[in-house]
Every structure is written in C-alpha cells, then in structure tokens.
Amino acid sequence: PIGRPLMDPPAPDLSAQELPSVTVTRLRETFATGRTRSLAWRERQLQQLLTMLETEEAAIAKALGEDLDRFPGAAWSADIATTRIEVRDALKNFRKWARRERHLLPFSTWPSRGFIEREPLGTVLVIGAWNFPFYLTLGPLVGALAAGNAVVVKPSELAPASSRTIKDLVEKYLDTDAVAVVEGGVEVTQALLAQGFDHCLFTGSPQTGKKIMEAASATLTPVTLELGGKSPAIVTADADLDVAARRIVWSKLANSGQTCITTDYVIVDRAVQKPFLEKLLATVTAFTEERPDGQPVINRRQYDRLLALIQADHGGQVIAGGTVDDERCLIDFTVILDPSPDSAVLAEEIFGPILPIVTVESLDGAIAHVGRGPKPLAAYLFSGNRNDHARVVRDVSAGGIVINHALLHCLSPQLPFGGVGNSGMGSYHGKWGFDTFSHLKSVVRTWTRPDIPLLYPPHTEAKARI
Ligand code: NAD
Numbered sequence: 001p002i003g004r005p006l007m008d009p010p011a012p013d014l015s016a017q018e019l020p021s022v023t024v025t026r027l028r029e030t031f032a033t034g035r036t037r038s039l040a041w042r043e044r045q046l047q048q049l050l051t052m053l054e055t056e057e058a059a060i061a062k063a064l065g066e067d068l069d070r071f072p073g074a075a076w077s078a079d080i081a082t083t084r085i086e087v088r089d090a091l092k093n094f095r096k097w098a099r100r101e102r103h104l105l106p107f108s109t110w111p112s113r114g115f116i117e118r119e120p121l122g123t124v125l126v127i128g129a130w131n132f133p134f135y136l137t138l139g140p141l142v143g144a145l146a147a148g149n150a151v152v153v154k155p156s157e158l159a160p161a162s163s164r165t166i167k168d169l170v171e172k173y174l175d176t177d178a179v180a181v182v183e184g185g186v187e188v189t190q191a192l193l194a195q196g197f198d199h200c201l202f203t204g205s206p207q208t209g210k211k212i213m214e215a216a217s218a219t220l221t222p223v224t225l226e227l228g229g230k231s232p233a234i235v236t237a238d239a240d241l242d243v244a245a246r247r248i249v250w251s252k253l254a255n256s257g258q259t260c261i262t263t264d265y266v267i268v269d270r271a272v273q274k275p276f277l278e279k280l281l282a283t284v285t286a287f288t289e290e291r292p293d294g295q296p297v298i299n300r301r302q303y304d305r306l307l308a309l310i311q312a313d314h315g316g317q318v319i320a321g322g323t324v325d326d327e328r329c330l331i332d333f334t335v336i337l338d339p340s341p342d343s344a345v346l347a348e349e350i351f352g353p354i355l356p357i358v359t360v361e362s363l364d365g366a367i368a369h370v371g372r373g374p375k376p377l378a379a380y381l382f383s384g385n386r387n388d389h390a391r392v393v394r395d396v397s398a399g400g401i402v403i404n405h406a407l408l409h410c411l412s413p414q415l416p417f418g419g420v421g422n423s424g425m426g427s428y429h430g431k432w433g434f435d436t437f438s439h440l441k442s443v444v445r446t447w448t449r450p451d452i453p454l455l456y457p458p459h460t461e462a463k464a465r466i
Pocket of ligand 1: 127128129130131132136154155156157158184185186189190203204205206207208209211212225226227228229259260261349351377419424
C-alpha cells in the first residue's frame with residue numbers, strides 16, 4: 001500500500017551473513033532514489049506507525065506477555081503509550097524540525113547568507129534491547145523516519161515473540177523498501193555492522209556498547225549509545241517520605257526492575273532512615289498485592305545473576321524479600337540495607353527487583369557517593385528543599401535528573417533522553433531523535449558581484465582589522 005516495491009524482499013532462508021548484506025543493499029538503493037527524503041513520505045510512515053500502534057495493541061500485548069510476562073495494562077503504558085507519544089510529537093513537529101535554519105554571518109563574509117540544512121543521513125541501524133522491546137526499537141525509528149532515512153531495525157533476540165511481531169507489523173504497515181527488520185543475535189548484529197551504516201543507535205549494556213562501537217569503528221559508522229548504569233534515588237532529611245517511598249517502589253516494580261532508568265539503589269539520610277524504611281516496606285507490601293504471583297525476570301541467566309547478588313557475601317541485611325521461585329525465575333522484591341561499598345550489588349547495575357539502601361550522614365555524603373561511581377543514566381532526588389535541588393542539579397552528573405519523582409524525564413519528548421560517560425553518548429526523543437538522524441549541513445551562499453577584495457592579497461593591516 002505504501003509505494004511500489006523496487007525489488008523482491010530477500011528470501012527468508014538467507015544465511016546470517018547474506019541477509020544483512022542483501023537487506024542493506026536494498027535499502028541503500030531505495031534511499032538513493034530520494035523517495036525517503038520527501039516530507040510526504042515521512043508523514044505517511046509516521047502516520048502508519050501510529051495506526052499500527054493503535055490497531056495492533058492486542059498483538060503487541062500478547063508478545064510482551066509471552067516474552068516478559070507483562071500484564072496487558074503494563075504493556076500498554078510501557079511500550080505502546082510511550083511510543084505513541086513520540087510518534088504524535090514527531091507528526092506534529094517534524095516539518096518545523098526539517099526547516100532550513102537561517103543565520104546572519106560575520107560582516108567579513110558580506111554579502112553572503114548562511115543556513116543550516118538538515119539532510120537525512122542515509123541508511124541507519126537501530127539495535128534494541130529486550131526489556132521494552134517495542135519502545136526501544138520503534139522509539140528510535142520515529143526520529144529516523146521523521147528525518148527521512150532508510151532504517152534497519154534489529155530487535156533483541158532475547159524477546160523473540162516481540163522481535164517476530166515487530167517484523168510482522170513493520171512489514172504490514174511500513175514501506176518495506178526503506179524499513180527492514182532483521183532478526184537475530186550477536187552474529188547477525190555483527191554482520192549488519194560490517195555493512196557500514198550512516199548512523200547506528202544502540203540500546204543495551206555498557207559492555208555490549210563497547211563492542212558495538214568497536215565494530216562500528218571499522219566502517220566509521222557514527223554511534224549513539226543508550227546504555228545503562230546505577231541510577232540512585234537520594235532521599236534527604238526533609239523529603240516527603242510517603243511520596244518518596246511510593247515513587248521509588250513504583251519505579252523499581254515496573255517490569256520487575258528490568259528498566260534502564262529504574263531506581264537502582266537508594267541513598268538515604270540517616271536522620272530519616274528508620275521512618276523511610278518503614279514506609280518503603282509497607283509500600284512494597286501494598287504494591288505487590290496487585291500481582292501476588294509476581295513478574296518473573298526474563299530468563300534463567302538473568303535469574304541466576306540476580307540470585308548470586310542476593311546470596312553473595314554482600315555484608316548487608318536483607319530486610320524484605322530474599323525469597324525466590326526457582327522454577328518460574330521469580331525473585332521477590334528484595335531490600336538490602338547497607339551492603340558493603342565493594343559488594344557486587346553496589347558495584348554492578350542490578351536490572352532486577354533488588355533494592356540496596358545506602359545510609360549517609362548528609363546530602364554531601366550522597367553526592368560524594370554518586371560521584372565515586374561511573375556516571376549514571378538517571379539520578380532522582382527526593383527533597384523539599386530548593387537549595388538541595390539546585391545542588392544536585394549542579395553537582396551530580398547523570399544522563400537526566402528528576403526531582404521528587406522517578407522515570408518522568410524519559411516520557412517527555414520535550415526533553416532529550418540519553419546518558420553521559422559510562423551511561424551513553426548522544427541522545428534522542430522528540431527533536432533530538434530527529435537531529436541524531438540528520439546531518440546539519442552548513443551552507444553559505446554568496447554572489448560573484450560585488451567582488452570585494454578583502455580576502456585577497458595584498459594582506460594589509462587595514463584589511464586585517466576589519
Ligand atoms: P545487551 O547489551 O545484552 O544487548 C542489546 C542488543 O545488542 C541486542 O539486540 C543484542 O542482540 C545485541 N548484542 C549483544 N551482544 C552483542 C555483541 N557482542 N555484538 C553485537 N551485538 C550484540 O543489552 P540487554 O541485556 O538487551 O539490555 C539490558 C541493558 O540495556 C542494561 O544495561 C540496561 O540498562 C540497558 N538499557 C538501556 C536503555 C537506555 O535507553 N539507555 C534502555 C533499556 C536498556
């Protein structure tokens with residue numbers, strides 16, 4: 001329904017090496033025709049994406065149920081609604097983002113005029129993670145399409161039902177000459193990267209991010225890396241403890257803690273440690289009642305990793321949870337009070353329903369604690385004091401900061417989303433997604449008359465002073 005296919009899609013039985021090469025060649029040929037540059041084409045793709053999200057809710061929820069054991073409601077809020085916000089924002093604004101940006105130039109260049117032209121990069125690659133399999137592949141796709149690129153999407157093989165559904169739906173709704181979903185694991189991803197792209201946006205762990213960047217360097221493919229890290233929630237002495245407890249537990253319970261910007265751990269002021277812990281534990285009990293059978297973690301490998309974190313000699317006190325269901329890969333919401341600073345649970349990104357609590361004497365101690373580790377993807381502050389807000393915004397380096405809540409910065413296309421340092425490079429969402437997938441081309445246009453000899457020899461002092 002969307003443009004006549006230029007050539008037959010590749011046969012599904014091609015090998016892991018052949019499929020990436022055939023697919024990328026096909027997309028490059030489409031891009032070279034100029035079809036994806038047209039604003040009408042971009043609008044059509046975005047509209048189709050929106051239609052897809054609206055009409056295929058049941059198929060998406062089913063896949064998320066199979067892969068992640070998510071409730072349909074949670075599937076809607078975490079993968080469908082979030083992606084829809086991005087598509088709607090792009091549909092509303094992409095013409096404005098694509099507009100030529102005119103600038104006045106220095107007098108020495110008179111009568112030149114300058115402008116910035118945002119051109120599509122070409123054929124780009126989006127590699128997704130498994131925890132929000134739709135949002136983390138279709139979200140970046142929004143920016144890439146809005147900017148007029150041909151796109152290869154590589155969903156995570158660890159969420160196979162979602163990967164298959166993404167492929168089926170993209171083929172049903174989008175221009176298959178310009179948007180292709182290639183399924184597979186490490187071998188396929190490496191074969192894709194070997195083709196060379198005009199950009200690659202990767203979402204995943206810092207460890208894999210290094211491998212992606214290394215593989216991309218062979219073809220000088222620029223990368224945006226959306227990585228993870230240990231995002232702290234700081235609770236100060238004058239925080240609203242009821243609200244802090246609710247919002248922290250909510251952020252950690254979502255997707256069983258398998259969220260890149262979940263509260264990885266809490267840093268609490270000793271002055272309020274006791275009442276905060278009481279409220280936290282009461283909230284865990286209240287919030288887990290909704291689903292007494294719990295949400296298992298994705299697979300046995302993750303389960304074993306998380307179990308090892310709990311069972312290790314971490315030096316802390318398990319004050320809630322700690323119980324597991326080996327058969328279902330289920331880990332109860334577990335709270336560990338004051339594990340030793342060098343324990344694995346305080347050193348590694350947890351990515352599961354385990355919440356360590358670190359007690360400090362002051363906000364200075366909390367800021368120093370965060371500063372000793374790699375820069376996190378997010379930092380949350382619960383405090384009623386505006387001076388504390390200002391201090392944390394100034395002194396904590398993180399991908400994003402939310403004051404008195406968690407996760408919210410990710411849900412706003414009006415803000416860029418990305419990490420810093422170990423938690424990533426580059427950003428997307430809203431206009432930043434569009435810019436990530438565009439080249440900002442500087443253009444100067446001038447005239448041959450008058451031909452002012454300012455730049456030509458002889459280079460007199462008077463000329464140099466102008
Ligand atoms: P991962 O790094 O294991 O895998 C992500 C993708 O990389 C998958 O598509 C996988 O097939 C591919 N991959 C894995 N190893 C590869 C290799 N050697 N060469 C080429 N490709 C390879 O990540 P994950 O386990 O799916 O996700 C969890 C991590 O992602 C956590 O660290 C989390 O914080 C992070 N994350 C970040 C964001 C964000 O927006 N910044 C969002 C979700 C998850």
